[in-house]
Amino acid sequence: MAQSVGRNSFTLGLEKSPATGTRGVVATNHPMASAAGAEVLLAGGNAVDAAIAALFALTVVEPMMVGLTGGGVCHLRMADGRHKIVDGLSTAPAAATPTMYTPAPGSAPEERETVGRENAIGALSVAVPAALRAWCVTLAEYGTWPLADVMAPAIRLASEGFRVTPYLSDSIGDAAADLAKDADLAARFLAGGGKPAVGSKLVQGAYAETLRCVAREGDAALHGDGSLGGIVADAIARMGGIITRDDLRASRPIQRAPIGGAYRGYDVFAPPPPASAGVHVAQMLNVLEGFDVAGLGFGTVEGFHLIAEALKMAFADRSAATADPDFVKVPVAHLTSKEYAALRRAEIDMGVAKAWSAHPSLMESNCTTHVTVADAQGNIVATTQTINALFGARIAIPGTGLICNNYMHNFDPRPGFALSVEAGKRVYTSMAPTIALKDGKPAFALGLPGGLRIFTSAFQAVLNLIDHGMTPQQAVEAPRIWTQGQALELEPAVPGEVADALVARGHRVQRVRSIGGGMNAIVFNPDGSMTGAACWRADGSVVALGGGLARAGIRFSADAPVL
Numbered sequence: 001m002a003q004s005v006g007r008n009s010f011t012l013g014l015e016k017s018p019a020t021g022t023r024g025v026v027a028t029n030h031p032m033a034s035a036a037g038a039e040v041l042l043a044g045g046n047a048v049d050a051a052i053a054a055l056f057a058l059t060v061v062e063p064m065m066v067g068l069t070g071g072g073v074c075h076l077r078m079a080d081g082r083h084k085i086v087d088g089l090s091t092a093p094a095a096a097t098p099t100m101y102t103p104a105p106g107s108a109p110e111e112r113e114t115v116g117r118e119n120a121i122g123a124l125s126v127a128v129p130a131a132l133r134a135w136c137v138t139l140a141e142y143g144t145w146p147l148a149d150v151m152a153p154a155i156r157l158a159s160e161g162f163r164v165t166p167y168l169s170d171s172i173g174d175a176a177a178d179l180a181k182d183a184d185l186a187a188r189f190l191a192g193g194g195k196p197a198v199g200s201k202l203v204q205g206a207y208a209e210t211l212r213c214v215a216r217e218g219d220a221a222l223h224g225d226g227s228l229g230g231i232v233a234d235a236i237a238r239m240g241g242i243i244t245r246d247d248l249r250a251s252r253p254i255q256r257a258p259i260g261g262a263y264r265g266y267d268v269f270a271p272p273p274p275a276s277a278g279v280h281v282a283q284m285l286n287v288l289e290g291f292d293v294a295g296l297g298f299g300t301v302e303g304f305h306l307i308a309e310a311l312k313m314a315f316a317d318r319s320a321a322t323a324d325p326d327f328v329k330v331p332v333a334h335l336t337s338k339e340y341a342a343l344r345r346a347e348i349d350m351g352v353a354k355a356w357s358a359h360p361s362l363m364e365s366n367c368t369t370h371v372t373v374a375d376a377q378g379n380i381v382a383t384t385q386t387i388n389a390l391f392g393a394r395i396a397i398p399g400t401g402l403i404c405n406n407y408m409h410n411f412d413p414r415p416g417f418a419l420s421v422e423a424g425k426r427v428y429t430s431m432a433p434t435i436a437l438k439d440g441k442p443a444f445a446l447g448l449p450g451g452l453r454i455f456t457s458a459f460q461a462v463l464n465l466i467d468h469g470m471t472p473q474q475a476v477e478a479p480r481i482w483t484q485g486q487a488l489e490l491e492p493a494v495p496g497e498v499a500d501a502l503v504a505r506g507h508r509v510q511r512v513r514s515i516g517g518g519m520n521a522i523v524f525n526p527d528g529s530m531t532g533a534a535c536w537r538a539d540g541s542v543v544a545l546g547g548g549l550a551r552a553g554i555r556f557s558a559d560a561p562v563l
Contacts, residue, residue: 012493015536018473020525021544024375025532026050027520029065029449031541032162033057036153037373038543040145047379048076048143049150052135054371055385056154056211060204061162062539063403064171064391065369065449068214068222069129069232070405072368072385073271074138075258075433077442079378082142083435085271087254088134088385089426090127090407094250095242096423098415100124110484112409120409121178123241125393127407127427129222129232131385134253136219142379148215155215158208158401161201167539168202169195175391184396185403207401223248228400235397236404258435261285261336264466266443268436270458272332274324277432277455279335280314284459286341287313287348293467298478299494301501302350307463308483308507309348309356311456315484316356323418324426353506356485368449369538370433372520374442374530376548380522382433382445384454432458436465442524446476449538450516453482457516465523472523472533480515483507491515 019025024047026037037054045053051074058066066072071090077083101124107113118124139147172179173195179185188204189196196202210228217226233245258269259278263285270277287310296303322330334340347354368386386405387393393406410427412419419428432455433447446461448454457480464475479493487510490499499509518538523531534540 012474012478014473014477016473016477016534016540018471018531018533019542019544020529020531021546022376022529023545023548024050025373025522025530025542025544026054027372027522027532027534027540027542028054028058029369029518029520029534029538029540030058030061030165031539032061032157033371034541034543036157037371038545039153040150041373041375041545045145045150046143046377047373047375047381048139049145050375051371051373051381051383052139052143053150053153054373055135055383056151057157058369058371058385060154060157060207062168062369064168064175065367065387066131066385067387067392067403067405068132068210069402070385070387070392071127071130071407071427072134072383073275073429073431073433074134074381074383075269075271075435075445075447076138076142077380077435078142083258083269085256085258086134086138087256087271087275087426088130089274089429090130090405091251091427092408092411092421092423092425093128093243093247094423095244096408096421098420098422100421101413103413109412109414112413114413119411119413120389120406121394123236123239123393123395123404125406125408126236126241126243126404128243128247128251129405130251130253132214133219133223133251137253147218151211151215155208155211158204158211161203164196164198164200164202165539166198169198171390172196175394178394179391182395184398185391185394188396188401204401206399210400210402223251231400232397232402239395259332259336263289263462266436266438266466268434268462270432270434270455272325273322273330274426274428275432276318276322276428276430277434277458279322279330279332280318281432281434281455281459281462282336283317283341283344284310284314285462286336286338287345288463290342290345293463294469298464298468298470299498301498301505304481304494304498304502305350305353305505305507306348307460308353308481308488308502311483312356312485313344313347314456319418323428327422327425328418351505367451368431368454368517370447370449370518370520372445372447372522372532374445374522374524378442380435380442380445382435382447384431384433384447384449386449430454434458434462436462444472444521444523446519446521448517448519452484453480453516456482457519461519461521472521472531476519476521476533476535482515489515
């Protein structure tokens with residue numbers, strides 16, 4: 001389905017359709033997870049209940065992306081005005097040290113390569129899990145349903161099974177060599193000697209029992225004195241890891257205020273450090289506010305060049321200044337100020353690509369999932385969660401169905417830097433669950449998976465919606481670009497003549513199949529309805545609700561005349 005994009009002549013071939021409703025919208029990266037969230041909304045739960053239900057379901061149907069042993073960020077705007085970030089990011093274990101890994105000789109710092117890949121694969125790559133406790137805390141404070149009821153759809157999917165999509169089958173195939181080395185993962189995902197056939201049913205009985213345990217015991221099952229904590233700590237220790245039962249008990253989510261940036265009449269909010277999005281999306285929007293982005297047009301050489309320069313600038317500052325604020329002094333006010341934006345804006349050359357470094361005023365001190373939900377009462381949830389890489393550390397806790405994260409790979413394996421390993425330090429993240437307001441009312445909410453490409457892709461979607469006047473479906477499916485200073489990655493839909501012109505300006509262009517992961521979004525329409533959209537980069541599916549309960553006072557009388 002081809003559509004012109006916003007106010008521009010760029011033609012975009014859309015692969016999916018949006019959905020509009022008045023009683024709520026659930027958008028996730030798997031149809032069965034969207035169904036789980038919608039089931040909860042239809043039964044009377046609020047957006048938080050539905051989002052947590054969808055996340056538990058995603059641990060079943062997107063096991064390569066998200067799990068109870070992972071971590072993430074949840075962005076909430078409640079109907080009563082509460083606006084919070086629940087930081088459920090994983091932390092380095094108490095026994096972690098800045099020198100626990102040996103950087104691979106000759107590797108570039110941004111590659112995070114270490115000898116033996118110990119920070120990426122296996123037990124030493126596992127950070128302290130945080131997702132389960134964060135989900136339970138969020139549900140208890142902002143939701144309305146009991147945990148067991150919210151988990152019921154996930155337990156059903158695990159015990160009864162679901163149909164394997166091409167995306168899941170291919171993901172298993174991509175990781176098969178490592179999955180085969182772990183007996184538990186091999187039995188679960190490679191039972192036939194290879195990746196499961198598309199359309200086959202995947203039943204996960206052991207994981208269903210783990211979910212039932214959590215439904216009974218709550219987060220104490222893993223993070224207290226419940227049934228799972230000792231099993232997890234002992235298994236990781238046997239495999240050479242350093243996470244202890246005390247680490248699991250100490251895991252705590254932190255509630256933070258989002259960072260907001262004013263942009264052309266909108267207030268755009270995203271998570272604060274250790275997440276990159278709030279600081280650097282605000283920074284880039286401040287810089288671009290001084291340009292006629294709409295006038296440059298979507299998909300033009302000038303438009304992509306400007307975005308590329310802004311991305312390089314943000315990544316340069318990020319490497320020097322954005323990390324866990326409990327360990328590193330992050331100059332948030334400075335980075336997000338209009339004055340700093342004016343300083344950086346003056347350094348952009350619209351005719352030539354340049355190399356960017358962190359500004360002297362700053363001192364040193366891909367595989368995920370996303371859910372967006374809104375309900376009829378005005379509650380909004382945008383949450384991004386992960387076990388970090390595809391299938392995380394590629395090891396499982398035997399007999400439980402739990403797949404370990406490899407979040408330690410997010411730290412710099414070299415000592416002495418803002419992102420270096422330190423005991424108890426939270427991993428930094430590019431997660432960007434974003435909520436925008438206009439005149440104090442919700443305008444849109446969005447997010448996506450995709451590692452380093454997350455907050456830059458969310459930033460481009462914000463421009464798509466505000467500057468280019470795109471529909472929600474266009475905004476999430478539009479081609480993206482990405483760079484942090486090396487090659488400028490372009491998705492296939494960027495025309496060849498545009499790519500050639502970018503090369504002429506000094507960009508080293510590289511074609512890639514996709515940038516970031518499956519974005520989903522909800523836009524709040526002037527008539528009170530809401531429209532959800534999900535893109536082609538994942539199994540994203542949208543459920544929009546209409547109708548509702550009977551009109552108050554309606555009764556059926558047995559004595560009514562039959563006509």
